[in-house]
Amino acid sequence: MxxxxxxxxxxxxxxxxxxxxxxxxxxxxxxxxxxxxxxxxxxxxxxxxxxxxxxxxxxxxxxxxxxxxxxxxxxxxxxxxxxxxxxxxxxxxxxxxxxxxxxxxxxxxxxxxxxxxxxxxxxxxxxxxxxxxxxxxxxxxxxxxxxxxxxxxxxxxxxxxxxxxxxxxxxRKPPAFWWLLLVLLTGQVALGGWTSSNYAGLACTGFPTCNQQWWPEQMDFSEGFHVTQEVGPNYLHGQLHAPARTAIHYTHRLGALVLGLGVLGLFLIYAKQRKARPWLQGLILTYAAQVGLGIATVIWLLPLSLALLHTAGAALLLLILLMTGWQLGYGQLQVPRVTLMEVENAQFQ
Known part of the structure; x- marks a missing residue:
């Protein structure tokens, strides 16, 4: 060839x-x-x-x-x-x-x-x-x-x-703290999927409180996160009772808080790296926008447009995090600009 x-x-x-x-x-x-x-x-x-x-x-x-x-x-x-x-x-x-x-x-x-x-x-x-x-x-x-x-x-x-x-x-590979944040984001996306698939998006009304309580009394975590439950006849519109759905929704909110701390930590640690700084700033702005979309989705009772934007925001957050990791790892290499022809020729010498 x-x-x-x-x-x-x-x-x-x-x-x-x-x-x-x-x-x-x-x-x-x-x-x-x-x-x-x-x-x-x-x-x-x-x-x-x-x-x-x-x-x-x-x-x-x-x-x-x-x-x-x-x-x-x-x-x-x-x-x-x-x-x-x-x-x-x-x-x-x-x-x-x-x-x-x-x-x-x-x-x-x-x-x-x-x-x-x-x-x-x-x-x-x-x-x-x-x-x-x-x-x-x-x-x-x-x-x-x-x-x-x-x-x-x-x-x-x-x-x-x-x-x-x-x-x-x-x-090279991205640093360890970046991998930790990637795990946190994956967990938050999973919580978002679990919230949606169990129709718990409106289980908490209002913000910042949930059903007018800072820590809702009616929460059933064991049932809400019973991941070994048997396959039911049909899960359209969900099968869980209200306290279980409230537990799921509230955990998703707590997960967003933990993810935010991780995003802030990554920014504080690596903000001085020139190539990564713009992406770190974009990560914070995208996270803030995603939180705003989540709040608006609850307050306005889950409109389709905002729910779709919330999913898009999660995808954008992932892409910006990946680009940040690329710049923190792969992008920091001082690699000379060579062509494939030069590489190929070097392999035969």
Whole structure:
């Protein structure tokens, strides 16, 4: 394979990774929209809809699933989400193919490319289980985390490909405190998914108090976080009683506070690093905006637009945190600007 062919394939991989990053964000938001309009069971089967690849007419739907009446709008929302997810899988498949063709090139992110494809396949399985297990909260929450994982992998692959294209073959890892904050953010996203999947978004009214109490008396943590609960007949609109939902919602609020302390700590520790400073500032501003959206969502009783923006804010927070980590680790390397041709020639000398 000539150097020109290598450069061409790397450019294609870089473009696909950038496109996949933006496309994943769209898929995540469409998934959230599907959830918020109660279209998660718009099609009672998977991967088709009432046994068809497109939404069928009412007569065929009735014959296929007599106990699941067809709602055309919800069915199309669900299928639209599936079509987008399938297309995203195709992007990952092409990236894996390019990685395989460049597997002998030192520094190319081959393992990351294949891990991304595996993650999307697992995500597809969770999409199927979301339907077959009737919106079981455990699966719905893991499906959300899977979407964020794919988003993060696309981002990291894009950055790795950019580094590879300029000859940066030995990047460093971000510092330990950054990893701690990434864990905190992951936990907070999981709490947000658990809140949504158990329909606990309005379990606490008012802010900063919850149901006019600083520490609500009616909270059932054991039931609210009983993650080994059996699969129920249908979790649409939730199965938990009010105290359990209040416990979930209030824990999500406490998690936001802990995450905020982590964001502040990261800023105070690394604010003097020139390359990372703008991203650290953006991290604080995005966190503040996300908290504001959460408060507004509660006060205005969970409007669809704000709920979607809250999901988008979480995704943006993840991307800015990842970029911060890149600048704290990979971006701090003093790497000379070299071309792939120069790298290739150096390997033969």
């Amino acid at each position: 000539t150097v020109q062919m290598i450069e061409q394939r790397v450019r294609w991989a870089l473009r696909l990774a950038g496109f996949g990053l933006l496309f994943t964000l769209v898929v995540v938001l469409v998934g959230a929209w599907t959830r918020l309009v109660d279209a998660g069971l718009g099609c009672p089967d998977w991967p088709g809809c009432y046994g068809a690849l497109v939404v069928p007419d009412s007569e065929r739907a009735q014959a296929f699933a007599p106990d699941a009446p067809l709602d055309v709008f919800k069915a199309w929302v669900e299928m639209f989400h599936r079509y987008l997810a399938t297309a995203l899988g195709m992007v990952a498949l092409v990236l894996a193919g390019l990685a395989w063709s460049l597997r002998k090139k030192t520094g190319y992110p081959v393992a990351l490319s294949f891990f991304l494809l595996i993650a999307i396949c697992i995500q597809g399985a969770f999409g199927a289980w979301t339907v077959t297990l009737k919106l079981w909260p455990q699966v719905v929450t893991l499906h959300l985390l899977g979407g964020f994982t794919v988003l993060g992998l696309f981002f990291w692959l894009y950055q790795r490909l950019k580094a590879f294209s300029r000859g940066d073959l030995k990047p």
